[in-house]
Amino acid sequence: MPEQLLMTIQVEKAVRPELAEGYSLRSYRKGDEKHWVRLMNGNIGEWDEEKARKELFSKPEFNPKAMFFAIERATKTLVGTACLWSKPDDPLGLGWLHMVAVDNTHRGKHLGEVVSYAVVDAARKKGLKEVRLNTDDWRAGAVKTYLRMGFEPVLNVKGEDHTARWEALRKQLGFDK
Numbered sequence: 001m002p003e004q005l006l007m008t009i010q011v012e013k014a015v016r017p018e019l020a021e022g023y024s025l026r027s028y029r030k031g032d033e034k035h036w037v038r039l040m041n042g043n044i045g046e047w048d049e050e051k052a053r054k055e056l057f058s059k060p061e062f063n064p065k066a067m068f069f070a071i072e073r074a075t076k077t078l079v080g081t082a083c084l085w086s087k088p089d090d091p092l093g094l095g096w097l098h099m100v101a102v103d104n105t106h107r108g109k110h111l112g113e114v115v116s117y118a119v120v121d122a123a124r125k126k127g128l129k130e131v132r133l134n135t136d137d138w139r140a141g142a143v144k145t146y147l148r149m150g151f152e153p154v155l156n157v158k159g160e161d162h163t164a165r166w167e168a169l170r171k172q173l174g175f176d177k
Contacts, residue, residue: 005154009151022074024071082098095128096133
C-alpha cells in the first residue's frame with residue numbers, strides 16, 4: 001500500500017474562508033466526544049467513545065482549545081470537525097491538521113475548509129510556523145479544499161516519489177496549471 005500523500009502550509013499563508021450562513025464555529029466542550037464519534041464514523045474509520053478517548057482525547061498531542069466544530073445554528077447540530085495535533089515540545093515548530101470530517105448532508109458549504117482554517121489559525125496563535133496533513137488520493141474533495149486553502153503537496157514522502165500521483169490528482173481536480 002502506498003504512503004499517504006503529505007501536504008504542508010506556512011501558517012501565515014492560509015486563506016480565511018467565509019462561514020456559510022446558518023452555521024457557526026466553536027471549539028471543543030466537555031461532552032463533545034459523542035458528536036465527534038458520530039462525525040468520524042463513515043468518514044474516518046469506525047469509532048466509539050472509548051476508542052476516541054484512548055486514541056485522541058487522552059493523548060498529549062490533543063489540545064481541546066484547538067479542536068473545532070462547525071454547527072448548524074437552527075438545530076444546534078455539530079456537523080463538521082477538525083483538530084490541531086501537536087507535540088508540546090516539537091523542535092520543528094509544526095502542527096498537524098488532524099481528523100477532518102463533515103457530515104454528508106452538510107457538504108458543499110466549505111465547512112471542512114472553515115474548521116481546517118480554524119486549526120491553522122490556532123497553530124499560528126500557538127507560535128507554530130507550519131501545519132502538515134496526511135491524506136489519500138481518493139479523498140479528492142478534501143484535497144481540493146486543502147489546495148484552495150494554500151496547502152502545497154510534498155512530492156517525496158519517506159523516499160517515495162509522489163510526483164505522478166499529484167499530477168494525476170491535480171488534473172482530476174482542475175488544478176493542472
